Amino acid sequence: MFRGGADGEAAGVGADASATNGTNATAADAAGGVTRGQIVARIERLPNNLMHVKARLLIGLATFFDGFDVIAIAATLPLLIAQWSLTPGQIGFLIAAPSVGQLVGALFFPWLAERYGRLHSIAWSAGIIGLMSIACGFAPSFELFALLRIVQGLGLGGELPVAATYINEVTRAHGRGRFVLLYEVVFPIGLLVSNGAGAWLVPRYGWEVMYFIGGVPIVLFFVLRKIIPESPRWLAEKNRMAEADRAVRAFESHARTPLPPVCDVASFDAMAARHPKRRVRDLLSGAYRGRTLAVWMLWATCGFIQYGLSTWLPTIYKTVYHAPLQLALNLAAGASVLGVVGSLVCAMVVDKVGRKPVINVSFVLCALSLALAGLLHAQSVYVVATLCAFAMGFLASGFITAYVYTPELYPTSVRAMGCGFGGAWLKIAAIFAPTLIAGTIGSGDLSSAFYALALVPFAAALTVHWLGIETKGKVLEQLEA
Template sequence: MLIERDDAAISAAGAHASAVAAPGTAPHTAGARPGTHQPGQVTRGQIVARIERMPGNMMHVRARLLIGLATFFDGFDVIAIAATLPLLIGHWSLTPGQIGLLIAAPSVGQLVGALLFPALAERFGRLRSIGWSAGIIGLMSVFCGFAPSFEIFLLLRIVQGLGLGGELPVAATYINEVTRAHGRGRFVLLYEVVFPIGLMVSNGLGAVLVPRYGWEVMYFLGGVPLVLFFVLRRLIPESPRWLAEKGRLAEADSALRQFEARARAPLPPVGDTSRFDAMTARHPRRRVRDLVSRAYLGRTLAVWMLWATCGFIQYGLSTWLPTVYKTVYHAPLQLALNLAAGASVLGVVGSLVCAMIVDRVGRKPVINVSFLLCALSLVLAGVFHASSVYVVATFCSLAMGFLACGFITAYVYTPELYPTSIRAMGCGLGGAWLKIAAIFAPGLIGATIGTGNLSVAFYGLAVVPLLAAATVFWLGIETKGQVLEELEV
């Protein structure tokens, strides 16, 4: 109720706000917050100019927290299977084939979701799509906790995958679109860090709760995102960039005024917006097929390889780690879960470091160096695979930590590469390649574990980030510090 009354006050204040120093806008009115904009003849260029003059404020924080809640539980539910798999194997007497199916099959749902929800976001809005996907994630997680059989559990995980696959690309799109160029990498990555935090918390809670309360508790906790289905659109505004691109300029102005009303200090004048008007007018409206046109093909190939690498390593390695430690190295269940949780901690640390440096050194250097170090760690895990579980776990944890650096940077880098009209679909197709890789990676790891030859698995995994680093280096562009509309071609 307090939040609703606060939003009502913001809307009331925004209704009386006036434009400042923009050509053709009205003068100040008494009591208006300096720097806010009065509804009138609004252009896309003016919307972009107002976004670019606006530093982060409490509405940005609210958006980051609420959408971050969905992203947090996206990470939580993705890795919950790793914490619960050792018990599920015994609970339903699963065969190696069923184990591989349980890990890989939900990626089919995620693949469909990665294509479906970005398409919905392009048509119906970013927040509607995020709310729908969060609702599916939460509801299916609760149902998983009551699953009476392996077959029903598997089916529920596939349906849940629709939401898991669709939430992250659209959430990254929204956060990028409401953020100005200056400091965008740091702002977005500090939001995206909630995903590896979700992985870490899932592993940590799994290590504490699963041995005591059973596997079901993880899926009951994973039901929290269902709340966002009911409240998200009431608490934060739609993306002004998306509304403006759709020609809904009055709604874009209203949404943006909700951000402006939360500014900590008076905003500077909008000034001459001709530069931004030129940016939004010089390029045609793009369609999905333009993702593989001559203008965007290089960027798209770099994005696909980047996301496929993250999926191959994340799903092919992290979901198997507790089981590998327990079955290959004969570690007790509690120790296996603790070692896997340690990998998640390094992922969070690496993500925070990236957030601090990505606007200084650029997106491409962070991705390339992270992937090269990930590959090196996997090679060392293969070299020393016959050592103790602690040695192998150290190298695997380092690999996951370095992967997290490149993975999280993909969420700020990918939306920057595409125009607003196809941004969500560009992110969604990248996420689709992540899911395709996730479908095949667990089978590869399962086959090598079955033979007991872990070195082959580690060496094979190491090749993937090496190829990704080369692809991003040659085909990717640098995007740091540039307005999103400047990056269009």
């Protein structure tokens, strides 16, 4: 790491590099320094290029397997129940226990990202996800399997908030929603692939194969930091201007056309000077209080529905509706297909209509689908599965929007922690949600569970509507309060 006096030398190199790309020298450059405003202005003029693609692919791989490993339990649970003769209480614990690790990870890894960098945090979380997934495949007992899943939860809880933070920070305001969401769509794709692979592989090769496949992210621990640069915004926030300059130049060097002049440096510097460095306690003070409450409700809703419903669907179809295992797995995979479709549609419209309308409409329609599932729960498994698939599709649209919306609401100094606290509420909800379903499995009457689930996204839509702010088309620094 280069700091102190090295900043001036590297800054001069950065000024020369900017000049070759058609930039205008600023007063700061003339003085031999690189400012935060210049770093932000250079990011904001960058079109998407090959380095953005590399970042999206590599970090997307971690996010893909985050989704893959989170939902792998849904495909493997019916066989685990039979192999270890699990009781309903043990089943609920097996689903909820990893959320304890995820809760800790959702707070620890964002803290690590604020202190040591976004890429260090993502690399370590990916390594834990992969290593523990492989270990799960060798677990000989329910107790050890559950323990390994808790440890794996550390990585699963920490990867998504920090990854969303990084992708937002290296992306300019214009088209940021679409760029981030097309990256984030790999999470529901991971859910889909996990369900689809589970439906085909588990009946043929056993439950262990899912966890061996889930070990792929361990590769990222070794290669991620060597291929893509650290977040320039984070480096600038830490006053490591030489490194921030090099990180921006890594993106600039992959531009396919000459870059336009750097604009608005003075205004971005003024923003930095006007807004003090924030601390974690500021998340619940002043202008950030309403934003934070909206974020917490948004993420808690996603956790409550995702873990309270999707992980149970194959078991519900098999136990309550007596569907064969293969049919139960296929129906669950169908719900994941609509999740991917909903996410892609959301990515196409989020920059046009805004973040809040997408979240609110998606959650209201999710609530309606769940209420109808409760009303029609006595119908065939196909009716219930169709309504659950629509509910998961609408949930995915709101859920994926949270990954572009949440980082936009906070300044760089606490952005990862803001996302982390949102992720923590997701995990808290995930710990308690499976118990709601477990209590209704025995009786076979799912109506009360579906009605309770429907109330949650409806309440979240109201909260985001009243307390959230709209962020589309704005530079991240403009959104600081």
